[in-house]
Amino acid sequence: MTSDRPRPATLVDVAARAGVGRGTASRALTGSPAVSPGVRAAVLKAADELDYRPNLAARSLRSRRSGSVALVVPETEDVVFTDSFFSGILRGVNAELTDAGLLLVLSLPRTDAQRHQIERHAVDGHVDGVILISAHDTDPLPAALLAAGVPVVTAGRPSDGTMPSVDVDNRGGARAATEHLITGGRRRLVSVTGPQDMSAGTDRVTGWRDAVAAAGLAVTPDLLADGGFTEEGGHHAMRQLLAAVPDLDGVFVASDLMAAGALAALREAGRDVPGDVAVVGFDDRPLARHLSPPLTTVRQPIEDLGRGATRLLLGLLAGRPTPAAPLVLPTELVVRESA
Structure with missing residues (x-):
């Protein structure tokens, strides 16, 4: 036997009526600052029209x-x-x-x-x-x-x-690191990047681009290689960059761990650091002081x-x-x- 009693409105119903996702509707109803006033108004209007009532048992539990x-x-x-x-x-x-x-x-x-x-x-x-x-x-x-x-x-x-x-100021730190390379006379600049599906990875690339472009130097895709924020990845990315840009003379590496791998790849290729290639990292982890040579890097307050x-x-x-x-x-x- 079925009941004719109407089903209570759910958060999904409110989101559909307002034309937003479930997560956005939830944030709007809880007053999150990440939701614009217009969207919040639309969600509240939809909730009122549907007579939406939050799950009080769940709210009590939370x-x-x-x-x-x-x-x-x-x-x-x-x-x-x-x-x-x-x-x-x-x-x-x-x-x-x-x-x-x-x-x-x-x-x-x-x-x-x-x-x-x-x-x-x-x-x-x-x-x-x-x-x-x-x-x-x-x-x-x-x-x-x-x-x-x-x-x-x-x-x-x-x-x-x-x-x-x-x-942390990933973009500004990367820009300062790259400007240091440029001030030191480096003109063929590359970067070992972090993953580009993380803001730290994208922001550090942007900072590198800011400095390189401001100096009137080349900014092309072959100057970048993703090292995945790992030492092994840094080694592989540095080898990739050496093959693509054999006359490179300055490298911004987006983490100290990747820089350890990059320095190893440069040694294997017979490149002197900093004589042939200058290297700057990011993080200032304890290992930075003990690399050969000790690593110039960007300190972040971890x-x-x-x-x-x-x-x-x-x-x-x-x-x-x-x-x-x-x-x-x-x-x-x-x-x-x-x-």
Whole structure:
């Protein structure tokens, strides 16, 4: 026997009536600053027309605090536990959570099943919020968390600007690194880049382009090679650039880890650094001081990045308004022997 009682409107119904996605509708109804006033008005109008009522049981569940926060890093265990960048982020996040009396839950999802597990864990209220680091544009988890109403922030600017975030001045740091090469007399400049589906990768390429173009030098696709933010990738990318641009004399490498691989490739090719080729990295990780030669690089405040993202999430949990634009931390050029 079927009932003639109309089905209550859902969030999906509201989104369809307003002509937006489910995640946008959720953010509009929860007052997210990432939603424009026009879109918010359309969603609220649709909700009123459909007599939409949020799931009060789910809202009650989300209002209970678990006393823990998840740090979600979609990288392998080998990367996270051997890379000083992630240990710096962890120190910053854990310090702020400890001061706030909260526990840190670390998750390293790499598969769809693992991402779904984290989503369910967060949606069911087992953590109070999520801090994302090293997320790629193609990762479906951030949008799923937002759509479910989970408080989430990112350490690193999301390319679509949908989440509160803390970032470093990747573009300005890359520009300063490249200008240092140009000031040192280098004119055939190339770059080993990070992944172009991450804002850190794209912003550092943009900074390199800014400086090269301002100096009136060539900016062509063959001057760039993606090293994937790994040492092996940096080695492969440097070999690719040497083959494509044999007269290169300056390299901006978008991470110190890739720079270690790039320096090895230059040695194998018989190129002296900095005599034949000057090299500048990015991060100022501990390994930068111990490379041969010691690496000129851009220092980013890694621990402060973790602290800043955590403070942003704590503010969100406390009901404080989040900044409409990412918080951006400064970078600093550190000059050593490689350039």
